Amino acid sequence: MAGIATVCGFLPVQGHAIFRAMKRMFYVSRFARPLSRRDLKNIHDTAVKNNRRTGLTGILVCLGDTFFQVLEGPGEAVDRLYHDRIVPDRRHKDVFCLKSENGVRKRLFPGWSMEVFNLNEQSEALPFAFRQMLTALLESSHTIAQYTQPSLFRLLERGVNPTTIRPRRRRVTVLFSDIIGFSQFAEHLQPGTLIELVNSHIDVCSRCVATGGGEVNKLTGDGVMAYFSDRTSDGAIEAAIAILREMKRRRRRAASGSPHRLLHGGVGLSNGLVLEGNVGLALKRDFTILGNTVNQASRLEGLTRELDVQLILSREVARRSTQQWSFVSLGARELKGQSRRLEVFGVGTLPRLNMRRLHDRMEAFVRQGGR
Numbered sequence: 201m202a203g204i205a206t207v208c209g210f211l212p213v214q215g216h217a218i219f220r221a222m223k224r225m226f227y228v229s230r231f232a233r234p235l236s237r238r239d240l241k242n243i244h245d246t247a248v249k250n251n252r253r254t255g256l257t258g259i260l261v262c263l264g265d266t267f268f269q270v271l272e273g274p275g276e277a278v279d280r281l282y283h284d285r286i287v288p289d290r291r292h293k294d295v296f297c298l299k300s301e302n303g304v305r306k307r308l309f310p311g312w313s314m315e316v317f318n319l320n321e322q323s324e325a326l327p328f329a330f331r332q333m334l335t336a337l338l339e340s341s342h343t344i345a346q347y348t349q350p351s352l353f354r355l356l357e358r359g360v361n362p363t364t365i366r367p368r369r370r371r372v373t374v375l376f377s378d379i380i381g382f383s384q385f386a387e388h389l390q391p392g393t394l395i396e397l398v399n400s401h402i403d404v405c406s407r408c409v410a411t412g413g414g415e416v417n418k419l420t421g422d423g424v425m426a427y428f429s430d431r432t433s434d435g436a437i438e439a440a441i442a443i444l445r446e447m448k449r450r451r452r453r454a455a456s457g458s459p460h461r462l463l464h465g466g467v468g469l470s471n472g473l474v475l476e477g478n479v480g481l482a483l484k485r486d487f488t489i490l491g492n493t494v495n496q497a498s499r500l501e502g503l504t505r506e507l508d509v510q511l512i513l514s515r516e517v518a519r520r521s522t523q524q525w526s527f528v529s530l531g532a533r534e535l536k537g538q539s540r541r542l543e544v545f546g547v548g549t550l551p552r553l554n555m556r557r558l559h560d561r562m563e564a565f566v567r568q569g570g571r
């Protein structure tokens with residue numbers, strides 16, 4: 201395949217060659233349907249024609265039903281091709297960016313505007329091994345996606361390395377939700393039943409948070425920590441109420457004698473500034489939020505038990521809402537770790553919860569050998 205100039209990283213300006221660093225991107229994908237030799241030739245011909253024009257080089261390897269491609273050249277050209285053309289291309293799916301490098305000074309494939317290797321046409325052990333590797337890479341990226349918050353995975357898919365994101369201060373509404381009296385159950389229930397209860401709660405929370413425009417950032421054992429970046433707190437309040445209503449619906453649907461009948465959530469909401477960024481180093485890293493607002497939301501969630509309510513929010517959350525939520529003041533409270541007493545609010549349309557009675561019912565369930 202005829203090569204293009206290796207120096208397209210240099211931009212001549214007024215007679216001087218100014219160096220422009222390039223970008224390199226590696227991705228894998230899977231055929232959306234069986235592709236013939238002719239299909240591959242079409243991809244090759246288009247790629248060569250376009251890449252010559254835009255100054256891109258790289259390599260495209262086709263193995264089994266997977267592609268592996270390296271794209272390199274001017275940053276905007278790589279981004280435009282990858283995001284606007286390659287990712288939406290219906291000939292393949294599950295496009296996953298493995299790595300993206302900025303500041304690249306030397307091309308790996310300087311001579312190839314896009315060489316296509318069809319390793320399926322070789323019967324050696326190498327293509328077989330390579331195919332296993334690509335499939336494993338794709339599968340592991342999709343498994344990892346389930347353990348990662350969607351926004352982080354979206355960054356990875358776009359080829360943005362999240363570890364390079366600088367920490368920033370931002371205003372958010374933080375939501376904490378967990379299962380009331382969970383520890384009472386934890387020692388007695390069968391492990392499978394316990395996980396089922398926790399999963400049910402986490403499932404409800406994740407869906408309601410997503411509908412309200414937020415994102416679950418962490419699982420906190422039997423609960424979640426989520427945050428919402430909207431200017432108003434309405435989405436977070438909506439999510440909190442939806443969680444409690446959906447839990448009620450599931451309690452009613454559960455068979456009599458099932459522990460699901462006793463599953464109640466407590467939710468705390470707080471609004472304020474947080475520091476958002478990468479925390480942790482080699483062993484474990486988290487893209488998360490830190491600060492007093494986070495502590496406050498967790499304390500408010502804990503306070504639901506003392507005040508016999510299912511949802512407690514701070515004054516700032518109430519102040520930043522724009523809808524009619526019928527807030528009721530629950531008085532000024534002292535919260536652990538907070539320097540001042542804080543006026544807290546509930547929502548009048550939510551029924552109160554008699555914690556004593558709930559605990560008694562849970563105890564009775566366990567005493568009667570409920571597992």
Ligand SMILES: Cc1cc2nc3c(=O)[nH]c(=O)nc-3n(C[C@H](O)[C@H](O)[C@H](O)COP(=O)(O)O)c2cc1C
Nearest residue numbers: 243246247250251260267281285286289291292314
């Ligand atoms: C696996 C794969 C790799 C591709 N690589 C390139 C490429 O390197 N350069 C390119 O211009 N198009 C590439 N394409 C095609 C683009 O997705 C898109 O169809 C094409 O850029 C449209 O060009 P046109 O507007 O000239 O028809 C690739 C498509 C697939 C499925």
